[in-house]
Amino acid sequence: MKTFIRVIEYWVPSEDGSLLEFGGGLFGPAHRFAAVSQNLCFGRGEGLPGRAWDTGHPIVLKELSGSYFRRASAAKAAGLTCGIAVPIFKGSELSSVAVIFCGDDEEHAGAIELWGNDPEESTDMTLVDGYYGTTGDTFEFISRATAFRRGTGLPGMAWEQQKPVFLPDLGKGSGFLRADSAVKVGINRGFAIPCSTLDGHSFVMAFLSALATPIARRVETWELDPTGMRLRRTLGFSESKAADEDHETIATADVSASAAGAIARAFASGVPSVAEPVIAIPVAPQGRITAVMALHF
Missing domain, CATH: 3.30.450.40 (GAF domain)
Structure with missing residues (x-):
């Protein structure tokens, strides 16, 4: 795959x-x-x-x-x-x-988008730039004409929550505002990550992908538990299972020691960490680490 x-x-x-x-x-x-x-x-x-x-x-x-x-x-x-x-x-x-x-290739459908907000100019988040590969012009045109309020749509949800948002099926009541256009070009999953800035601007990076070329083989997000003492997995989605797991019942026992160590190092240091085939990347909007995303390849 x-x-x-x-x-x-x-x-x-x-x-x-x-x-x-x-x-x-x-x-x-x-x-x-x-x-x-x-x-x-x-x-x-x-x-x-x-x-x-x-x-x-x-x-x-x-x-x-x-x-x-x-x-x-x-x-x-x-x-x-x-x-x-x-x-x-x-x-x-x-x-x-x-x-x-x-x-990408001829059978590939997907996009990378960068959304941004300048609070002095607007309350909306608009497309700064995007890569649409072989997806087609229509979806790109619609994306460039779309704006999101905080909490609305995939970029708006990541902006509001200040942590990663993963939507496994964009066509099923997910709040993805461009669902019809996405489905037509084969895009079915979305993953949005708020990005670090220090100047008051807000940026969200969004990955949109298709069944044939998923974002990664497995996507996870990790955050501090209510005690602030331990990291817990708040999202786990595996392409092999093709089902979102119940994050409330996930224990860390099924995570290898090396991967758990990489996730902990990324959270503590603000620097990505690798434990093949996993890379842990800290998510730090406004310079504050709110989560770690772990991508499995």
Whole structure:
């Protein structure tokens, strides 16, 4: 099963804070791309990670080839067609930059969207940019003409809750406002994540995917329990089971020790952590970690 997300990597500030250095990642079969990446570093404003660091907000790069992206040939060889870089702040300091790469083919249906709100200009969240691959022009047109209030639709729900929102079936009363158009192009799942910023703006990154190319093989979110002392899994969705699990009855016993450790490290440090085939990524809107998303590949 091909997944919509093909590669995830993360970059961390150097000891003196002048550069971003390779921190780790999950690369799957993209071995050449991994080898090239491990030897790189980025200054502020340089390459995709450096630009996200410099702007302080997520960036969607819809075309890796012919752009400022430094690893275009290796990305093309690995079948990667677009990337999104997400800076992660812990408090007022940059802790890391996560970069997520996706690919598509003729049978692929899906999109990456970046939604944003400037509170001085509007109370709505509108589309900043998006990658729609082979999805078609109609869905993109509708998306660019859509705006969300806080709490409305997939981006609005993530904005209001300040934590990830996963909708396993967009066509079944999920509150997804573009459900009819999504179903027509084969999109059936949505995953939205509020992103880190420090300037008062709000951003939400949304992944929309189809049955043939799910976002990941398994999606989880972890949050502190009511005592504030332990992390508990508040969402678990497996493509192999194709059913949402009852989060209230989930124990942590079925999570491997290495994966549990990665999730805990990500929450404590604000830096993604890998325990193959899992990557744990902290979610930290406004510099406060509210959850960890764990993606299984």
